Amino acid sequence: MSEPLLCVEKLDVHYGGIQAVRQIDFSLAPGEQATLIGANGAGKSSTVRAITGLQPFGGDIRYQGRSIKKRSPEALLRDGIVMVPEGRGIFHRLTVLENLQMGAWLRRDSVTVRAEIDAIFQRFPRLAERQNQLAGLLSGGEQQLLALNRALLSKPRLLILDEPSMGLAPVMVEQVFSVIAELREAQVTLLLIEQNARLALEVTDRAWVMDSGNLVHSGPSAELLTDDAIQHIYLGEA
Ligand code: ATP
Helix, strand or coil, X not given: CCCCCEEEEEEEEEECCEEEXXXXXXXXXXXXXXXXXCCCCCCXXXXXXXXXXXXXXXXXXXXXXXXXXXXXXXXXXXXXXXXXXXXXXXXXXXXXHHHHHHHCCXXXXXXXXXXXXXXXXXXXXXXXXXXXXXXXXXXXXXXXXXXXXXXXXXXXXXEEEECCCCCXXXXXXXXXXXXXXXXXXXXXXXXXXXXXXXXXXXXXXXXXXXXXXXXXXXEEHHHHHHCHHHHHHHCCCC
């Protein structure tokens, strides 16, 4: 078993008197894909906001063996923790192409970056057609694809996706998840937060279930997909 890339230990998140996350523990090995599922308000976003340095927390989070406690979101980003937040976080007033270029701003290999951007445009003709238009004019699904591809251009060591299917039409959800499914082959370490638990379990190796700030269940995603209780509560099946 390799050294974990990410180790969350007795994580607590409070907002004033509200405790959103309660003493949760989990770890992620390099190259592993995992999902955090649970109902609205379970504490999933609070957990990933802590991991990206955006949210003060109790307990500890170690990344590459080092506590992130005193490190800024910018420093963590430079070290490879990249999040696509709920609502996507693209730059609406930059063009589609400029958004992709922003993803690669820390890279020095500009020839490879250009080739990767060309490959994205080949695969997603809508993004190619609109490369010189403002990103804010794209549909929600196109913005999500843009955000995901921008994140991948930054060559993340740990990619965090917060609700990538939120509010998207089914055909766009399919496209977004086809990109996510490929991350396994590319061995991108992934932490996926998703309301659509079935899809999330299908594209990951491991899963943790949160409920009211607690981690209430964990296991291989394939097992959770067939677990009666999980199916009943989180997959909306009888
Ligand atoms: P969702 O899918 O709705 O984003 P979640 O599982 O990601 O849910 P969190 O967003 O982490 O859950 O919220 C956990 C709890 O913390 C909820 O009770 C929520 O109301 C509360 N909370 C989240 N952000 C804040 C905030 N900025 N101030 C106060 N309470 C907050």
